[in-house]
Every structure is written in C-alpha cells, then in structure tokens.
Amino acid sequence: MKALRKPMAQVLTKMNPISHKPRRYFGTDGIRGRVGVWPITPEFVLKLGWAVGKVLARQGNGKVLIGKDTRISGYMFESVLESGLSAAGIDTHLLGPMPTPAIAYLTRTLRAQAGIVISASHNPYYDNGIKFFSAQGTKLPDHLESAIEEQLEQPMTTVDSAELGKAIRVVDAPGRYIEFCKSTVSSDIILNGLKIVVDCAHGAAYHVAPNVFRELGAEVIEMGVEPNGLNINLQCGATHPEALHQQVLTHKADLGIALDGDGDRVVMIDHEGHILDGDELLYIIAKHKTGMGTFKGGVVGTVMSNLGFEQAVKQLGLEFVRVPVGDRYIISELTKRQWHLGGEPSGHIVCMDTTTTGDGIITALQVLAAMRHGRQSLSEIRSGLIKYPQILLNVKAAQADFSLESPRIQEAVKNVEQALGAKGRVLLRRSGTEPLIRIMVEGEDKYRVEQFAGQLADVVKEELGAV
Incomplete structure (x- = not known):
C-alpha cells in the first residue's frame, strides 16, 4: 500500500x-x-x-x-x-x-x-x-x-x-481512571449540596463521569448514558447542549456538564441556563489559579478564541498567544513555553499541570474547584469576561480542492477588517475534516458582524462555486 x-x-x-x-x-x-x-x-x-x-x-x-x-x-x-x-x-x-x-x-x-x-x-x-x-x-x-x-x-x-x-x-480500567480524576483536585473539594446534570453524549464517559462527581459528594442526574452504538453525540453532549440546558432548568440544578463522545471536550451550563463554552471555562480556571498564586506562564488559545476572552486574560496580568485550531498546536505551544493552560472555544481544554491531553472531566473539576474555593455559583464566577458577538458560518465547497487566495476573497476580507478596526476580527479557514470554508467575524456590534459575515459568505460562494 x-x-x-x-x-x-x-x-x-x-x-x-x-x-x-x-x-x-x-x-x-x-x-x-x-x-x-x-x-x-x-x-x-x-x-x-x-x-x-x-x-x-x-x-x-x-x-x-x-x-x-x-x-x-x-x-x-x-x-x-x-x-x-x-x-x-x-x-x-x-x-x-x-x-x-x-x-x-x-x-x-x-x-x-x-x-x-x-x-x-x-x-x-x-x-x-x-x-x-x-x-x-x-x-x-x-x-x-x-x-x-x-x-x-x-x-x-x-x-x-x-x-x-x-x-x-x-x-478495573474505569475505577483506576475515576480515582485519577478525583486526585486532580485538592482533598478539600467536596461537592456536597450541589445538584449536577451530567450529559455523557452516549459516549465513552457514560460509566465514568457520573461516578467521578457522585463520589465527590454531588447529587448527579445522568443524561446520555445509554449507548447503543448508533446514538453517540446524537442531539446531545458538548456539541448539542440544548437538551442539557432544558434538564438543568427542569431539575433546578446548580449546573450542567456536557461531554462529547470521547470525553475530551466539555461545555457547562449554569443554573440560569447560560451555556459556558471553552473560552469561559478557561477564563474561570486561569482567574482562579491566578488568585491562588499557583498560575505559571500564560494562556494558549486559538484563532477562534473570542477577542473578549483575550482581553480578559490580559486584564488578569497574563500573557496570551494564539495558535491554529487543533489540540496538537495547543499542546506544542504549551510545551515550548513550559506553560500549563490552553484550549479552544469548543471546550477542548488542556491542563498540563494535571494531565497530558484535553480532558473534559478534569476541566469540569477545575471549574468546580474554583467555585468551591470562591464560594460562588457558576454564573457568578465567570464575571469579568465579556465576550464579543461572534458569527460563525460554514460554506460547503463544490470541490474538495479549493483555494481561498483569490483576489476578490482577499479584498473582501480586507474591507471587513478595515471596517471593524482594532475591535474586531475576521477569519476564513478550511475545515480539517470536510470540504467546508469556515467563516468567523466578531466585533462589538452584533448587527454589523452578522452583515459582514453574510457578505463574506456570499463572496466565497460566488468565487468557489460553493453551495
């Protein structure tokens, strides 16, 4: 071959x-x-x-x-x-x-x-x-x-x-991993009194994640724990947190935790129903470690990290760097700089002071530790981060072999960047897994951002014969 x-x-x-x-x-x-x-x-x-x-x-x-x-x-x-x-x-x-x-x-x-x-x-x-x-x-x-x-x-x-x-x-593999996850937070972290809805996306964490939080004292309501081989990630988990959102409100839970099919991503939902993505979870962890005096180095984000998140990290007195999308780039940069914390808005977060790769359960535990030490709810502890409106559009290319370097596309991008100035960003990139063009525009005014994203999508469609 x-x-x-x-x-x-x-x-x-x-x-x-x-x-x-x-x-x-x-x-x-x-x-x-x-x-x-x-x-x-x-x-x-x-x-x-x-x-x-x-x-x-x-x-x-x-x-x-x-x-x-x-x-x-x-x-x-x-x-x-x-x-x-x-x-x-x-x-x-x-x-x-x-x-x-x-x-x-x-x-x-x-x-x-x-x-x-x-x-x-x-x-x-x-x-x-x-x-x-x-x-x-x-x-x-x-x-x-x-x-x-x-x-x-x-x-x-x-x-x-x-x-x-x-x-x-x-x-005994599940039991070994459960004990490891629990060991990544200090022994004074007890979750008694917390009601948590845990959505495992019918994936690999279905028999692990609920027990981690339950053994630390939380009341756990399980979701997505009945895999049948066909329902993994199906309208549930970190990529579809809407079902978890509803369950958190229905059960009047303190928060919800949504993992993806292999357990390396996480998003969380506070008691009011607000969805916290990877940027917000990273910010909570960085703010907590900074306040505890245990933070070393800076934070690694990606080109998709929200501009508001970058500004909030810098307000903590921390350095922030961006890398291309993908955990391999995050881990490489963290290793090169000997830093410990990085991640993506998708909820793929790397805490290299505790493990070697992205881990949804460990990320959630770091956030819970911050809540417990600060004696705050999830909605309270995220204060200090104001995200910019960010519009993400996908344009499907007619062919897998395409280029975004056409003069018309580049001119359209330049015009939007000039209109946004220093308080906005534009990103066009190829998907790593599908024949898609990912378009991201962010800025202070949501209406303008939506307009600019739509204009760029139209130009890309016309230039590439996209659908």
Whole structure:
C-alpha cells in the first residue's frame, strides 16, 4: 500500500453504516504525525496494527493498550487491531469503552509502550478514527511515526505461533481512571449540596463521569448514558447542549456538564441556563489559579478564541498567544513555553499541570474547584469576561480542492477588517475534516458582524462555486 505523505497519528473515515465500506476519508485535527491518511477499512486497520506492533517489537517487549468509544464500528476495529498486533508478537490490554484522556493516563500508569484510541470524538456514529499515544501519554515521537510509515510499505508476515501476542481484558480500567480524576483536585473539594446534570453524549464517559462527581459528594442526574452504538453525540453532549440546558432548568440544578463522545471536550451550563463554552471555562480556571498564586506562564488559545476572552486574560496580568485550531498546536505551544493552560472555544481544554491531553472531566473539576474555593455559583464566577458577538458560518465547497487566495476573497476580507478596526476580527479557514470554508467575524456590534459575515459568505460562494 502506498502511503500518502500527510500527517497521521489519527486517521479517520466516514463509514457506510450498512456495508462499512469507506465513502471517503480525511485526517482530523488531533495529535498528528507523518505516517499518512488512509481510508479505515478492516484490512487497513489489521495491517496498521501489525505495522505498529513490528516497530514497537524492535523497542523491546511490552504491551499496547486499546480503548474505544461506544460507536458500533469500534467492536470490529478493536478486534482487527488486536489481531494485527498479535501477528507482530505484541500483547494487547483491552480497556473497552473509555474516554480518550483515560487511555493517555492508563498508558502511562500501566507502563505500556503505546496506547491506541478507536474514536471519532464528537463526530456521528458512522465516522471512526484511530489515535495513538506514546508511553508518556503524548503524541508518538517522529522517529516512531516514520518507522510505522516505512513498515506499512512492507508485506505483512506473522511471527511463529509460539511468539504470537496475547490479549487481556483490563476490568478495573474505569475505577483506576475515576480515582485519577478525583486526585486532580485538592482533598478539600467536596461537592456536597450541589445538584449536577451530567450529559455523557452516549459516549465513552457514560460509566465514568457520573461516578467521578457522585463520589465527590454531588447529587448527579445522568443524561446520555445509554449507548447503543448508533446514538453517540446524537442531539446531545458538548456539541448539542440544548437538551442539557432544558434538564438543568427542569431539575433546578446548580449546573450542567456536557461531554462529547470521547470525553475530551466539555461545555457547562449554569443554573440560569447560560451555556459556558471553552473560552469561559478557561477564563474561570486561569482567574482562579491566578488568585491562588499557583498560575505559571500564560494562556494558549486559538484563532477562534473570542477577542473578549483575550482581553480578559490580559486584564488578569497574563500573557496570551494564539495558535491554529487543533489540540496538537495547543499542546506544542504549551510545551515550548513550559506553560500549563490552553484550549479552544469548543471546550477542548488542556491542563498540563494535571494531565497530558484535553480532558473534559478534569476541566469540569477545575471549574468546580474554583467555585468551591470562591464560594460562588457558576454564573457568578465567570464575571469579568465579556465576550464579543461572534458569527460563525460554514460554506460547503463544490470541490474538495479549493483555494481561498483569490483576489476578490482577499479584498473582501480586507474591507471587513478595515471596517471593524482594532475591535474586531475576521477569519476564513478550511475545515480539517470536510470540504467546508469556515467563516468567523466578531466585533462589538452584533448587527454589523452578522452583515459582514453574510457578505463574506456570499463572496466565497460566488468565487468557489460553493453551495
């Protein structure tokens, strides 16, 4: 199989829900390497497992962890990955449905050579993907990714029968991760008296997240905890918090917590029904740590972070930097600067003083700790942040191969930027997963922002033949 010279470490395909044959494939924003992007068929995943196993076998005898979310294709891919690794002589420890950040943590604590996550995160059930973690719970080193790419070019062979890898089911994985999550906040954080609605999006955190908050003393009302393989992220979770909003108001809860399908994103809802996105949660954590005198460095956001959030962070006396959309860019910048806190408006937040990747449960716990220490409600503790109106539009391109560099598009962007001045921003970017142009305009006046966003969308449609 010829490798495509594009990043890998997570590969993703959109599957036909009946035949499981790929309709198309694409890479996603995630922890990426160099290996390539292929359609995820069972045949490819088998060889991928074998290639990973052959490379790891050269590093010494060890084991690989495999976790997954709750989508139906995870059963198939888990089996073929385990078979490929076994054919290369590598033992696998099967974790079953577990949040992505749990696999990163367990890879470290169980001293595995690598961790593999079968998940398409916040995407619908008919998508699936594969992400890799190193022994340290971070992205694979470049030399390993290059070696895997080279191995994929070789014909697949199987070790002698006596050397085949074994598979072991890890039955206490959820309990181990629950205890780790609880350990990330100080022992004086007790949630007694709080009523919390927890929406797990019928995803990987369904049997973990409610117990974390319940064991810390909260009264927990569960949502999205009945996965059937097809309902993951379906009108629920972090990407669709409307259902949680209603439940918080109905139950007169103190707050709501919405995770996505693999548990690395979170948004929260206060008792009044206001939705707090990643910018607001980041601000709460940064303000709390600054007040406690424990904050180190600055905050990393992305090009999508709200201008009001940037200004609020700077008012705390903290430095703020932007990177492209994607957790790999956030983690890279945090590592380079030796900072600890960064994230995206989507709710993908990295607290590197506690873990190595984005973790929705740990982010929510950091916010709850801030509430408890400040003796404030969620709506009270977010004070100090005034977000600018921000309009996001998606324009679907007629073809996957398109450019935003046309003179007319660039002139339209320049005109809007001049009209907004220093109190507004414009961003046009390609989606990392779909043939879409993402248009973002923000400024002080919502009406003008809406007008400008619509004008830009019209220009893009005309120039690219978009729909």
